Amino acid sequence: MKVARYVLKERGEEATSPSTLTGFPRIGYKAKKPVPGWKTGDIINVIKGQNAGLKGVRIKTVRSKGNFDIRQGDKILSVSRNHIQPVHRRDGYNYSF
DSSP, X not given: OOOOOOOOOSTTOOOSSOBXXXXXXXXXXXXXXXXXXXXXXXXXXXXXXXXXXXXXXXXXXXXXXXXXXXXXXTEEEEEEGGGEEEEEOOOSOOOOO
């Protein structure tokens, strides 16, 4: 059985693969988590930016960088989390405003 050995030569150099809590190398990097507090299906108002004035639209996709895709009719638009205001959180029911 071969054992992977990582040697740090000088201060500031790091191993090529991050390790787990037990010290073993991870196979890959951890996936980024979506923006906390927002879910697909939340109803929002867009208050700033290029799409300002949209009211009662649903979040279609939550991206890890803080952008959201929203559906307005047949169009899919992208907005930043800094440009929106929550109206209603997703709870499993369908609402129309």
